[in-house]
Amino acid sequence: MAASRSEPDFDAPIPIEYVGQRLDRALAALLPDYSRSRLQRWLADGNLTVDGETPPAKTPVVGGEQVRLILPSEPDRADVQPERIALNIIYEDDAIIVLDKPAGLVMHPGAGNPDGTLQNALVAHDESMAALPRAGIVHRLDKDTSGILVVARTFAAHKKLVDDLAARTVKREYEAVAIGVMxxxxHVDANIDRHPVDRKRMAVREFGREAITHYRVIKRYRAHTHVRCSLETGRTHQIRVHLSHIRYPLLGDATYGRRLSLPRDSSDDFTDALRGFKRQALHARTLGLTHPVTGEQMSWQAPRPADFKALLAALAADAKLHDIT
Incomplete structure (x- = not known):
């Protein structure tokens, strides 16, 4: 449905140099802050008009057509209500917010999670972000993964960051504890797609989407390995699926892991520490990107949360007790 406001956010003619081009290509050149697919949708919905009409995206340009755009409050975002949920903001300016997400916080409303999400919190933090896709969320962390992520505050910043993610220029590093001694x-180069039977899970599949994960050993313990993982791609559950695929599933991963097996002669304290870790042992530690407005190279780190530090301390204490260096 077209927006009801009469004052357009953009109102200008198509220059003569675009004569003969497809309309959607000309619109993308006129409005570079928005993706062509978004412009096509706005054109179909009536938020974007050409001489007061909504012609097909493939219509050839004749030159001089008047383009008007009224930014919509799109249906998938209109019902997300602001909620005062504390945000651990690491960095913030007019274009982006970098924050440290705690484990347990869902990214956006969905089945089983109608509210209490990061998206609700972002709308409360800045009501103008309600107009952005997913309130500006550019990339996602699983509910039970902690750590750093970036959120866009404008359409232009959102498009630039999404493009940079696609171009693989955004640096993302994670820390994880895997079961088994590497x-x-x-690296794992294995395509990922939906599981053929359980659609809530992902799986390595020959004709899935390209997925590449690099991993490096930080510390070996008696029956576990502390690793650093970096992503070339950003598929759903990528690290969890890939490490499980090479038989080193994440500790605590109820979806892709296996039953907890304790090394021999484990102390009661160590047993309690492993059994008490109730999420996948995965933390988004480092984020590096090119600022979407200034072009500056920037990077941040999110410190390990208390539960992750306690887990590493328990692994180290067990290794020391058994003379493992």
Whole structure:
């Protein structure tokens, strides 16, 4: 449905140099802050008009057509209500917010999670972000993954960051605790798609989407490995699926892991520490990107949360007790 406001956010003619081009290509050149697919949708919905009409996106340009755009409050975002949920903001300016998400916080409303999400919190933090896709969320962390992520505050910043993610220029590093003792680091290059039977899970599949994960050993313990993972791609559950695929699933991962097996002669304290870790042992530690407005190279780190630090301390204490260095 077209927006009801009469004052347009953009109102200008199509320059003569675009004569003969497809309309959607000309619109993308006139409005570079928005993706062509978004412009096509706004054109179909009536928020974007050409001489007061909504012609097909493939219509050839004749030159001089008047383009008017009224930014919509799109249906998938209109019902997200602001909620005062504390945000641990690491960095903030007019274009982006970098924050440290705690484990347990869902990214956006969905089945089983109608509210209490990061998206609700962002709308409360800045009501103008309600107009953005997912309130500006650019990339996602699983509910039970902690750590750093970036959120856009404008359409232009959102498009630039999404483009940079696609171009693989955004640096994302994670720390994880895997079950099993790795002999060395390496990488996993295995396509990922929906599981053929359980649609809530992902799986390595031959004709899935390209997915590449690099991993490096930080510390080996008696039956676990502390690793650093970096992503070339950003598929759903990518690290969890890939490490499970090479038989080093994440500790605490109820979806892709396996039953907890304790090393021999484990102390009661160590047993309690492992059994008490109730989420996948995965933390988004480092984020590096090119600022979407200034072009500055920027990076941040999110410190390990208390539960992750306690887990590493328990692993170290067990290794020391058994003379593992």
């Amino acid at each position: 002999t060395a680091g390496g």
